[in-house]
Amino acid sequence: MSARSELLRRLREDVHRPLSKDEIFEEFEIAKDQQQMFSDLLQDLIKSGQIFKNSQGLYGVPEKFNLIGGRIEKTASGNAFLIPDDPEKDDIYIASANMNGAMHNDKVFVRPVHSDRGKSQAGEVAEIIERVNKKIVGNLEKYKNYGFLIPDNNRICNDVFIPPEALNKAENGQKVVAKITRWPEKNRNPEGEIIEILGDKDDPGVDIEAIIRQLDLPGEFPDKVLTQIKNIPDEVSEARVKKDDERKDLRDLKLVTIDGADAKDLDDAVSIEKLDSEVYRLGVHIADVSHYVTEDSPLDSEAYSRATSIYLVDRVIPMLPEKLSNGICSLNPRVDRFTMTVFIDYRLQGKNGIEIIDHDITKSVINSNHRLTYDAVQNILEDKESQERQQYSDFVEELEMMNELRRRLRRHRFEEGSMDFNFTEVKVELDEEGHPIDLKKRRHREAEQLIEEFMIAANRIVAAEMSWRDMPFIYRVHEEPDLDRMQQFNEFIHNFGYSLKGVKNGVHPRALQEILEDVRGTKEEKIIETVMLRSLKKAVYSDKNIGHFGLGISHYSHFTSPIRRYPDLTAHRIIKETITEGYLSEERQDELDSELPKIADHCSLQERRAMDAERDSVDLKKIEFMEDKIGDEFEGIISGITGFGIFVELENTVEGLVHIKNLRDDYYHYDEEKYHLIGERTKKIYRIGDQVKIKVTKVNRDERQLDFELLEKLD
Incomplete structure (x- = not known):
């Protein structure tokens, strides 16, 4: 057991009062030459929130306080x-x-x-351990010789006071970045200093630049990173392949990448072999990023800081420099690439059954036959006469086998309890100046499902292997929902004639999936999916394996996207060390026990920030898309109900608000338990899922505001 784990265990189980630092040294018999190292460990545990230090300088685990x-x-x-x-x-x-x-x-x-x-x-x-929002982005509202920064992020609810000496020539209405100089206190706003003027808030490109600054991510990689990558080769040499005799040579294996047409960071390839009439061998081959991004190097430190690539509406902020993400790490066709491979042998049973009979995880070198797109694969699977079927005739048989495997894996996964939400994604098309010209829905077809199922299969195999070996690891976990939230959800769906099984003793994900299947295609589908999702926890990274509720899986990890996610890169390093040596040394396990909680917490935080930024950039362009449509009428569906109004989603996925004060035929009241508005006199009811006709009345990009007038209820 590591020193960190032993300290925490004894503070929880053996120590019955808070201790001073000297008392800890005495209690744990820490030699004088080890006391500084132990002090550093205590400070690290305080920063990570695992130990609390009170105002008297006494230490203990938080739960004891x-x-x-x-x-x-x-x-x-x-x-x-x-x-x-x-x-x-x-x-x-x-x-x-x-x-x-x-x-x-x-x-x-x-x-x-x-x-x-x-x-x-x-x-x-009770105490703030770490401040995150050291810089705030927003619009400056100037009053005489001082100002207030109104944050773009509506989760940062405090306006930032800017004193006269901190305005630094910024003018009213400009989009600015402020550094916090005084943190908020009870009934007191934070104070800040303007450190960057992005431009007038309506200038082209300023809106997306503001989102980038809000993330506090640099646009360019530091010089020390650029210096390091100069020594990374542009191709895999034959000499390097021969030098690594533990790496399996799979260059003769037929395999392809399948991605969106505009993807450049191709981090996964797939293969399939028919071993006999009932056994398929699936190969999932993932870019071996850890071969080039060495631990504790400048490149690694920058990748950790970013933690994830961020896909904004008009650009990508990559986790790794382009030389790696689009070059030596990307599994481009007809070039050798180092990979980590997961082979899984499946036995097909009857018409729909499937079981895993064997698996293997190995270092490898591959040479992809083709760079396929989702559209090309879909055309091959749907149309026997398609041009793509002729173009990729050497891989058609494999794609048909993959599709059969996809069908069985997907069916089996949902039978086990995986949940399948039917939410629509949208792609915003921009002109050369960055203005939105079209909103296109993304379809989740068999081609996309094929890659989804294969990546899930590899991720769960890797997590199960590391859990079985009892090695420190980073997992993707999704906690079971609170029972009281599930009971509230059950009471809500009773209004529509549905009932949730097992709600008194803990809900199985299969019970929730059955509800999703029952409501598919019905009028109430949207409201029930929305309320169910709000009732669930969020998936996070953790060094503790508690399973993944939403997928109905007891072991799950993120392993398949190391070009764009740091947890996957971390997982690769641990797996590679383990399969190479067969075990991890006690010293290495202690090191991972110490580092993994911090990595998991940091990556979870960066993931949430990236998701906020990606959503904000799309929502911003959706609102801009509607700016010339004031007065136009549209049909839509009620997507949300609150005490202050009705949210309506149009066919193009744009969402706007009908304010309750503008419902003029009656006084309406919000029923929180039933998620609907009901008229005081008419008893007219508006529910999520109702179809309505609206008119666009106001579009305000600064406030992310889109207002509708309700013209009529259509059903």
Whole structure:
């Protein structure tokens, strides 16, 4: 057991009062020459939220002080939730009055308080461990000789006061970046200094630049990274292949990549072999990024800092430089590439059955036959006379075998309990100046499903292998939902004639999937899917394997995208070390025990920030797309109901608000339990899923505001 783990165990189990640092040294018999190292360990544990140091300088585990560590997730209302570091703990509601100066994404300790929210826990921020929002992006509103920065991120609810000496020539209405100079306190706004003027808020490109600054990610890679990658080759040499005798040579194996037409970072390839009439061998070949991104190098440090590639509407902010992401690591066709391969042997049983009979994880070198697109694969599978079928005739048989395997894997996964939400994705098409010209829905067809199923298969094999070996590892986990939330959800769907099985004793994901299947294609599909999703926890990274509820899987990891996700790169390193040596040394296990919780927490945070930015960039362009459509009429579906109005989603996926004050035929009241508005006199009801006709009345890009007038209910 590592020193970190042993310290935490003994503080939890053997120590019955808070200890000073000297008492810890005495209790744990720390020699004088080891005390500085142990002090550093204590400080590290405080920063990670695993140990609490009180105002008297005494140390203990947080739970002994009645504290829970985690990250703040703020809502636009000003209230928030604590997302605990321990994925097995429930989220904790924090009223705005109990934030005590904490901001969105800050790492904090929370103390439970009395709750009026039924069984839901409530708390107040007791201490802020780590500040995240050191820079804020927004519009400057100037008053005489001072100003306020209005944050673009509506989760940062505090306007930032800018004193006269900190305006730095910024003018009213400009999009600016401010550095926080004084953190918020109870009933006091944060203060800041303008450090960058992005331009007038309506200037072309300023809106997306603002989102990039909000993430605080540099556009260019540092010089030390660019210097390091000069020594990385542009191709895999035969001499390097021969030198690595542990790497399996798969260059004669027929395999392809399948991605979107505009993808450039091709990190996965697939193969399939028919071993006999009942056994298929699936090969999932993932770019061996860890071969080039060595641990603790400048390149690795920058990749860790970014943690993920970010796909904004008009650009990609990559985790790795283009030389790697689009070059030596990308599995481009007809060139040798180093990979990590997962082989899985499946036995087909009857018409629909399937079982895993063997698997192997190995280092490899491949040479992809083709770079296929989802559209090309779909045409091959659908149309026997397609041009693509002739163009890729050497791989048609394999694609048909893959599609049969996809069908069985997908069927088996949903039978086990994986959940299948039917939400629509949209691609925004831009002109050369960055203005939106079209919104296109993305279809999730057999070609996309094929890659999805194969990546899930590889991810779960890798996680199960590392769990079986009892090695430190980074998992992708999704906690079971709170029972009280599931009971509330069950009460809600009773209004539509549905019932959730097993809600009193803990819900199985299969029960939720059955509800999704039952509502598919019905009027209430949208509302039930939306409310169900709100009732679930969010998936995160963790060094503790608690399974993945949403996928109905007991072991799951992210292994298949190391070009764009740091957890996958971390997983590759651990797997490669383990399969090469057969085990990890005790020293290496101690090191991973120490590092993995920090990596998991950091990557989960960066993932949430990236997802916010990606969504914001799309939503921004959707609103801009509607700017010339004021007065136009559209049909749509009610996508949300609140006490202040009705959200309506149009066919093009744009969503706007009908304010309750503009419903003029009656006074309407919000029924929170049934998620609907009901007229006081007419008893007319508006529910999520109702079809309506609206007119666009207001478009405001600055406030991310799109207002509709409700013309009529269509059903």
